[in-house]
Amino acid sequence: MDSKYEALFTPWKIGNVEIKNRIVLCPMGGTSLFGWMEHTGNHFDKEAARFFLEKAQNNVGLIIPGIAPIRSTFMGQWLYQNKKMFAELRDFMEEIHKTGAKLFIQITAGMGRSWAIPTPLVMLHNMPVVRDIIKPIINIPYQSASPSELPSRWSDKMTCREMTVKEIEEIIDAFAKTAVLCKEAGVDGVEVHAVHEGYLLDQFTLKYTNKRTDKYGGSFENRYRFATDIVKAIKAACGKDYPVSLRYSVESKVKDFCVGAVPGEEYTEMGRDMEESEKAARYLQDAGYDMLNADNGTYDSWYWAHPPMYMPQNCNLEDVAHIKKFVNIPVVCAGRMEPDIGAKAVADGLIDGVGVARQFLADSKWVTKLIEDRLEDIRPCICCHNACFNMAHYKDVANAQSIYDASHIARCALDPTVMQSNKYKLTPAKKQKNIAVIGGGIGGMEAAMVCAKRGHKVTLYEKSDKLGGVFIAAAAPSYKEKDRDLISWYRREIAKHPIDIKLNTEIKDVTALGADEIIVATGAKANRIPVKGNNLGIEAVEFLLGEKEVGENVVIIGGGLTGCEIAYELYLQGKKPTIVEMQNDLIVSDKICLANTSFLRDFFNANKVPVHLETKLSEINEDGVTVTDKDGKSFKISADSVILSTGYRPAPIAKKAKNVHIVGDAHKVGSLRTAIWQAWDVAMKL
Numbered sequence: 258m259d260s261k262y263e264a265l266f267t268p269w270k271i272g273n274v275e276i277k278n279r280i281v282l283c284p285m286g287g288t289s290l291f292g293w294m295e296h297t298g299n300h301f302d303k304e305a306a307r308f309f310l311e312k313a314q315n316n317v318g319l320i321i322p323g324i325a326p327i328r329s330t331f332m333g334q335w336l337y338q339n340k341k342m343f344a345e346l347r348d349f350m351e352e353i354h355k356t357g358a359k360l361f362i363q364i365t366a367g368m369g370r371s372w373a374i375p376t377p378l379v380m381l382h383n384m385p386v387v388r389d390i391i392k393p394i395i396n397i398p399y400q401s402a403s404p405s406e407l408p409s410r411w412s413d414k415m416t417c418r419e420m421t422v423k424e425i426e427e428i429i430d431a432f433a434k435t436a437v438l439c440k441e442a443g444v445d446g447v448e449v450h451a452v453h454e455g456y457l458l459d460q461f462t463l464k465y466t467n468k469r470t471d472k473y474g475g476s477f478e479n480r481y482r483f484a485t486d487i488v489k490a491i492k493a494a495c496g497k498d499y500p501v502s503l504r505y506s507v508e509s510k511v512k513d514f515c516v517g518a519v520p521g522e523e524y525t526e527m528g529r530d531m532e533e534s535e536k537a538a539r540y541l542q543d544a545g546y547d548m549l550n551a552d553n554g555t556y557d558s559w560y561w562a563h564p565p566m567y568m569p570q571n572c573n574l575e576d577v578a579h580i581k582k583f584v585n586i587p588v589v590c591a592g593r594m595e596p597d598i599g600a601k602a603v604a605d606g607l608i609d610g611v612g613v614a615r616q617f618l619a620d621s622k623w624v625t626k627l628i629e630d631r632l633e634d635i636r637p638c639i640c641c642h643n644a645c646f647n648m649a650h651y652k653d654v655a656n657a658q659s660i661y662d663a664s665h666i667a668r669c670a671l672d673p674t675v676m677q678s679n680k681y682k683l684t685p686a687k688k689q690k691n692i693a694v695i696g697g698g699i700g701g702m703e704a705a706m707v708c709a710k711r712g713h714k715v716t717l718y719e720k721s722d723k724l725g726g727v728f729i730a731a732a733a734p735s736y737k738e739k740d741r742d743l744i745s746w747y748r749r750e751i752a753k754h755p756i757d758i759k760l761n762t763e764i765k766d767v768t769a770l771g772a773d774e775i776i777v778a779t780g781a782k783a784n785r786i787p788v789k790g791n792n793l794g795i796e797a798v799e800f801l802l803g804e805k806e807v808g809e810n811v812v813i814i815g816g817g818l819t820g821c822e823i824a825y826e827l828y829l830q831g832k833k834p835t836i837v838e839m840q841n842d843l844i845v846s847d848k849i850c851l852a853n854t855s856f857l858r859d860f861f862n863a864n865k866v867p868v869h870l871e872t873k874l875s876e877i878n879e880d881g882v883t884v885t886d887k888d889g890k891s892f893k894i895s896a897d898s899v900i901l902s903t904g905y906r907p908a909p910i911a912k913k914a915k916n917v918h919i920v921g922d923a924h925k926v927g928s929l930r931t932a933i934w935q936a937w938d939v940a941m942k943l
Contacts, residue, residue, distance in 0.1 A: 258628050261597055264604035265611060266628075271319075271587055272500040272547040274445050276610070277357050278318035279603050280624055282309075283550065283591045283614040284363045284448070284504070285645065287667030287676065288323035290349070291342060299329050299336055301345035304676055310349075312617055313358035316624040319610065320358055321502070321550070323667060324365040324450050327431045331395055336364065337434040343442045350443035361502055362439045365450035366428050366487070369403035369457035370417045370466065371410050371556040373648045375663060376655045379412045399424075404461045405468040408514055410556045412655035420457075425473060425483060433490040436499070446500030448550060449487055452541065453504040454562045455511075455528075455555025458484045462537070463509060463528045463555075481537060485544035492545045502548040503541055507534050507576040510558040517558025519860045520569060528555060531576070535583045542584045549584065550612060551577045552592045556851075558859075563852035564593045566640040567736055567825060567860070571598045578607035593640070596627060615645055618669035633749060636671060637742045642850035643670035643930040650851040657847035670930035671743070673937050681937050686711040690943060693718065693772035695764050695910060698726020700921030700932035701778035702747050707940035708776075709754040716772070717756055720763035724748050727780050727922070728929070730801035731819075734826040767911045774916050774943050778936070781905035781922035786814070790877035794901040797823060808897025809833055812882050814874050816843040820902035821857045828866060835867040835894055837874060837884055848928055869894075918943075 258266075266278045290309070292302045309320050328335050353360050374382070374397070381387050382397045391397075401409060402420040409415040436447045452459050460466040461483045467474050473482050488501050509528025510518045518524040529537065538549060552573040554561025564572050573592035581588040590602070591612030599611030616623055619638040626635050645667050649657040656663075669675040674682065690713050694705045697719030705717045723729070725744045732740030751758070767775045783796050797819050799805045809832050813820045816838025824834040836843070843861075844854040861868055871887035881896040909923040918939045921932035 258630055262600045262627060264600045265596065267603070269587060269609055271446060271502065273498050274359060274500050276318045276359050278316070279610045280317050281319045281550070281589050281610045281612045282312055282317045282321060282617055283612040284321045284323045284450070285614050285618070285667045286323045287645070287665065289325040290322050290346060290362065291325040291336060299334050299339045299342055301342045301349070304678065306349050307678060308676055309360070310352055311621050313353050313356040315622045316628060317358055320353070320360040321363050321448055322360070324363050326365050326367065327428055327435065330400060333393070333396055333399070335431050337431060337438055340438075343438045346444070347442040354443070359445040361446040361448045361500070362444050363448040363450050363504070364432060364435055365456065366432070366483070367400065367402070367457040369460045370401065370407045371455050371460075372401045373656045373658070374401065374409060374411050374415065375658060375660065379415050379655045382415055403457070404466055404474065407460070407466055409655070410455070410515060411650055415655070419469070422471060422473070429486050429490050432487045433494040436491040437494050440495050440499055446502060446547070447491065448502040448504060449484065449546070451504035452484050452537070453506045453552075455509070455557060459506060459555065465511070465527045477533070477536070481540060484541065488545040497545070500547045501545060502550050503546040505538070505541070505549045505551045506553055506555065506562065507531070507551055507573070507580045508553050509555050510553050510561050511555055513557075515557055517554070517560065517855065517859050519856065519863050520572065522863045531579065534580055538580050538584050542586050546586065548587045548589065549580070550589045550591070551580065552590065552612070559852040560856035561592070563642065563646060563850070564640060565642065565853040565856055566739060567856050568593060570595050574598065574602060574608070578602065581608060615640070618645055618667065618675050619671050636746050637739045639671070639739045639743055641670055641929060642853055643848065643928050644668040646852065647848060647850050649847045649849055649854070651845045651854065652842035670928065671933060673934045681941070683707070683710050684941075686713055686943070689713055690773035691771070692716070692774045692776065692943060693767070693770045694776045694778060695767065696726060696778035696780060696923070697721075697724040697758070697760070698778060698780055698921065698932070699728050699747065699929060700936045701726065701776070702751050703933045704776045704778060704920055704936035704940050705756050706751055706754055707937055708943060709756050711940070713943065715756045717758045718762045718764050719758070719760050722760050724751065724758070727798065730798045733801040733803070734822060735829060736826070764910060767917060774918065775911070776939060777909045777911050777917060777919045777923050778921050779908055779910050779923045781926050782908040783901070784904045784906060786874055786901065786903055788874055788876055791901070793877045793879065794899045797900055797902040800900050807832070807900065810896045811835070811898045811900060812837060812894055812896040813900045813902055814882070815902035815904065816840070816868065816870070817902065817904065818844050818846065818849055823900055823902060824866060825857060825860065828864060835869070835896070836861070837869045837872050837882070837894070839871065839873055841871050843868065843870070
């Protein structure tokens with residue numbers, strides 16, 4: 258192991274509990290050991306248990322599973338009521354401790370206005386009779402109850418009611434009862450969720466969300482009372498030596514309801530600022546908390562707690578390191594933490610632990626590989642949120658995430674086996690076949706590797722001189738270093754398998770290949786708007802690959818993800834982008850997480866990037882474009898260059914047949930997740 262990482266592998270203590278190294282697997286929604294959104298309510302989740310045991314066997318120091326609602330989302334069962342679940346947990350903890358790892362259970366008081374309510378439930382909530390009928394199954398007013406009457410983060414058509422004192426006291430009591438059961442089951446500690454990310458306890462602490470006039474509102478002490486009452490109740494029930502961690506946001510980074518502050522922006526903090534945080538951290542420590550598991554942000558500024566690729570690496574380290582100066586308990590920092598920077602921060606005494614979450618989804622063995630000096634073998638997390646937290650939100654839509662996805666978050670776009678081990682698995686093929694894969698993009702490479710691992714003889718055909726496909730263009734922007742790392746990882750990984758790779762080979766007739774099975778992964782072609790002057794436009798891929806240069810003033814036609822990412826890159830280059838979009842919002846997609854989309858929307862707003870919504874392209878001219886708004890008014894936007902980002906259509910080179918299988922964008926334009934998962938869906942059956 259490189260000596261620069263040595264500080265990560267030194268022991269430390271949380272209270273009296275010693276942790277063998279400084280790497281903390283931070284909680285991710287959907288990885289609770291007590292289930293997540295299943296209709297059956299609380300239960301010991303064997304899939305999550307397998308997930309964490311594998312991580313424990315691969316040298317993680319401290320494991321903190323995802324949030325366990327103190328009262329289940331469906332059926333309203335209190336955690337402490339299921340004694341059988343804790344008996345199973347006891348057996349699991351024995352297995353965890355054999356590895357030398359430690360584990361804390363994270364318990365949440367709730368989400369309040371941050372509850373990511375799906376759009377259909379918003380409609381039911383606003384139908385009082387129906388809402389009352391379904392309460393025994395899902396109590397929407399309870400799940401979204403907040404410190405005060407507040408607007409939902411997810412829907413302007415929903416108002417969250419004020420929580421009663423009786424409900425607060427029931428939750429405090431439930432925390433204590435649950436912590437006792439965790440301690441009896443051999444769990445090393447508990448984490449209270451959370452004065453963090455704008456969840457319920459955090460909403461109580463913040464002035465802009467807490468307008469109460471009772472003992473849980475008003476003064477600083479009253480606003481933090483809910484969180485301090487919980488730790489005091491746990492300590493009273495479990496003893497002062499039983500460790501209690503707190504998930505904590507140093508600063509809220511909020512300008513207004515549903516509006517965050519992007520890095521480097523000058524703004525007035527609406528939530529918790531650093532001055533209050535300095536006081537709050539010490540106050541929470543003195544109340545009994547033994548650790549702060551820290552980052553920044555709320556759901557109004559979600560990209561701080563769930564950083565997309567646009568956020569800087571180690572984005573929360575400076576703030577978290579500052580807050581450590583005001584406490585005597587350990588402090589963990591999370592948020593795109595890189596091992597080398599994290600190790601140096603530990604060595605310099607800036608933080609005590611390095612919090613990592615979604616990298617464990619992308620590569621469960623990354624810590625072991627780091628120890629073994631195999632960094633090039635680590636599959637990088639690209640911060641896409643396509644499968645781990647793909648809750649999408651845009652104008653007129655609360656949470657577009659499907660019910661299936663809502664109940665199965667914490668999966669991985671890059672590895673479909675994560676938290677789906679019963680569905681996606683590698684089994685030896687019953688009969689070896691000759692398989693031809695057409696297209697060397699991500700989907701094609703994934704299909705080829707899965708087939709090869711199953712024992713098939715695989716030939717991969719790629720018409721260009723390199724592997725990567727359209728993802729090479731997608732990875733081109735300056736802030737997509739992890740995407741470029743992923744392409745490099747694929748190229749190295751595929752070379753480890755007995756796959757015959759034929760570059761500079763274009764296939765026009767798949768029947769001439771003589772293969773038993775053919776997988777078509779030839780991607781998609783760009784749409785071309787049939788308007789006057791469209792030949793003057795530059796295709797998005799042409800710009801991204803550097804095939805055509807652009808001037809200072811650039812109009813981007815299409816405000817989907819690609820168009821917005823191009824506009825962001827142009828702004829970083831010092832150019833002046835303008836976005837023209839037909840829809841009533843940017844990035845109208847049910848596949849892209851709000852953490853990602855809200856950054857781009859907030860960034861364009863903060864930096865005054867012109868955005869014309871509900872506006873159509875009419876004509877491209879030598880000196881700009883003519884567009885028409887929703888009222889039928891035409892106007893001209895001057896520009897040196899025009900980039901067209903108006904979507905794609907599948908471009909398979911063959912039709913689906915008995916032995917011809919189509920995956921990725923060639924089947925249906927989607928995302929990296931759909932390309933990789935479809936590759937597995939096909940390759941597992943051949």
